[in-house]
Amino acid sequence: MLIRRALIAVISLAMALPVWASGEHERRLRVEIAILHGDTKILIDPATPPLRRQGVRQRIRSSLGTLGMLARYAVQEGRPPPPGLRKQVADLRALFASKNIRAFARRLDQLKSSQPLDISDFLPLTATPLRLRTGQSIYQSLCMGCHQNPDPTQPNPAPNLFSMAAMMPRDEFVARMLGGIQGVHLTTLQNPFSDEEIASMTAFFDQAQPGR
Ligand code: HEC
Incomplete structure (x- = not known):
């Protein structure tokens, strides 16, 4: 319930870029x-x-x-x-x-x-202080509870996002950030974040160390 309310709060933030606009x-x-x-x-x-x-x-x-x-x-x-x-x-x-x-x-x-994915909106990924703060704040309030300690007894555990960022080719990580985050039923389970917020989280996962 807390997650749901927090997500709705995030959705209602003024967004720099619409997530799923034309195309x-x-x-x-x-x-x-x-x-x-x-x-x-x-x-x-x-x-x-x-x-x-x-x-x-x-x-x-x-x-x-x-x-x-x-x-x-x-x-x-x-x-x-x-x-x-x-x-x-x-x-x-x-x-x-x-x-x-x-x-x-x-x-x-x-x-x-x-059908290549164009990730030019996300590269070069400039880790500005604002992005790092935004990424950290979203992560800590909305993601960490599930993603911090992946459960090895699950076939599809919530992965550690810092390890993923460290291991994966950039285009694959961005694709997983765009496709792997689900919203709540109100947003038809679509990724509720703007590209700018995704870029902020990606910058944050890139900078910090796995396991954090
Ligand atoms: C309620 C628990 C929960 C919350 C909260 C949550 N996730 Fe997840 N997430 C999962 C689980 C479980 C999976 C794995 C699903 C699967 O593999 O089918 C996942 C998958 C993902 C993936 C895709 C990984 C892949 O292998 O492709 C990304 C990226 C991701 N989450 C990012 C986030 C971010 C960023 C947040 C916060 C904004 C977040 N998640 C919040 C549980 C959660």
Whole structure:
């Protein structure tokens, strides 16, 4: 309840940039592809423990559903999705269902290259004192409770965001920050933060040390 109230307070702050303005679904689509690509690398990595692998498989299945849905939304809004996207998503689903993960990963590489995520709004990431303060304040009031100590007994634990920032390619981390944060039902579970707030949090996770 506290989280919900705090999130609503954050949502009502004057925002520097709208989160999902025009081209929203296109960016959402590219974010989803970048996350799916990153999750597939985790699935293929032999060092990934079996329980985590199970969780990542669940995430990939749900992400493939989201991709199909985003393609349909674009059609409903009169903005056709990129040509061939629906077939590509259907092919990916079939490859994943047939457990042909290598072929799945190759197809996904192609899809990611044809639908790159533009993260120029987030780079170079200038860690101004204001951004670091904003990032820290959002993290401490809204994220830390769940994300500070990942539970290793969960297939999809809330990850430590400082470790993630330290380990991941920049475009993948930004994609996960754009796609991985969920709001409350009032915001239809969409990421409630502005790009500026996401950049502030990203700067903060970048500067601080893992485990903090
Ligand atoms: C109620 C608990 C909770 C709160 C509060 C919360 N998260 Fe999460 N978060 C999770 C869980 C659990 C996951 C993992 C979900 C999954 O993998 O399916 C997650 C996933 C994420 C991811 C995606 C990680 C990935 O692997 O792609 C990001 C990024 C993230 N959270 C950022 C945040 C930020 C930033 C905040 C604060 C503004 C926040 N979360 C608040 C529980 C929470």
